[in-house]
Amino acid sequence: MISKSLSKYIQSLHQKKYRQEHGAFLVEGAIDVLELCASDYQMELLFVTEPFYKENAGLLDKQRVRMEMVSADDLKRVGTLVVNEAALAVAKTKENRFLVAETDEFVLVLDDIRDPGNLGTILRIADWYGIRKLICSQSTADVYNPKVISASKGSFTRVEWYYCDLTTYLTAVSKPVFGAFLAGENVHSQDFGKSGYLVMGNEANGISFEVEKLVSKRITIPRYGQAESLNVGIATAIICDNLRRTETAQGGAK
Incomplete structure (x- = not known):
């Protein structure tokens, strides 16, 4: 079960002002969380259901992040998705970095x-x-x-x-x-x-x-x-x- 303090923190990230204040954002659902795990984003928290963990243990165990096993109801309670039976992560936002078109781009x-x-x-x-x-x-x-x-x-x-x-x-x-x-x-x-x-x-x-x-x-x-x-x-x-x-x-x- 997700603690009250963490629940409050996660739910605050539904709003832009708190995402900016904490420099963090939510990633929900199987596809997005797996993509996040394979990316260069820094994860802060990871909550997974038991079935999702069993299916993806090889990748999930490599993550250098605090991971907790929770229920699908827990994910629904703190997240934004109507149905989420897989996972929810909190990741750190990236710097707003200047970008420009390179050659052939x-x-x-x-x-x-x-x-x-x-x-x-x-x-x-x-x-x-x-x-x-x-x-x-x-x-x-x-x-x-x-x-x-x-x-x-x-x-x-x-x-x-x-x-x-x-x-x-x-x-x-x-x-x-x-x-x-x-x-x-x-x-x-x-x-x-x-x-x-x-x-x-x-x-x-x-x-x-x-x-x-x-x-x-x-x-x-x-x-x-x-x-x-x-x-x-x-x-x-x-x-x-x-x-x-x-x-x-x-x-x-x-």
Whole structure:
């Protein structure tokens, strides 16, 4: 059973202000905890059910962390998931470290993506398409939000991020800046080259005016039906797929 003091600490991490205060965040569920164990994140606490431990003892016993056996009810009581029959971990957050696109690398730029589920999905999409860096506006959802971590399905362990003022950041970059708009060049015929930045905007309002001024090429996903718009996660996936298609056509991907 998880002690009252630890329960209070874990539950406090549901909120951003306490995650920032303690420099810690929650990771819940079998997939995410196993991904965490295989990553370079530092774990502070690990709670596992007996069946989960028996299935993964080889990996879990290698972790240099305080580990306790608990029930699924204990995990549900202190965590955020409706069902969690596997594990819950507390890990240390990482420093907000400056990131920049290297040679032959694309970077996603997120302008005011506020929905945690969308942010987690974008992390997963970035991981799928081999994009390792996200540049996030200060108003973008907290990447350590439990909903973001859960929606990423472990991809948070392989994608880096940097929160900053986007106008200041993009003013200083030298590579092309592509922006997703309702009106722009057809993404299916776009030559993205081998590196650059791809800006995705707010779910309701799109890319902000200040950031729009720094976009060097506007692109759009052509609409063939009557839907008003696309979810930002879906739009990100479509554009990333076209980005990699272009790279493959140029012989840049294996």
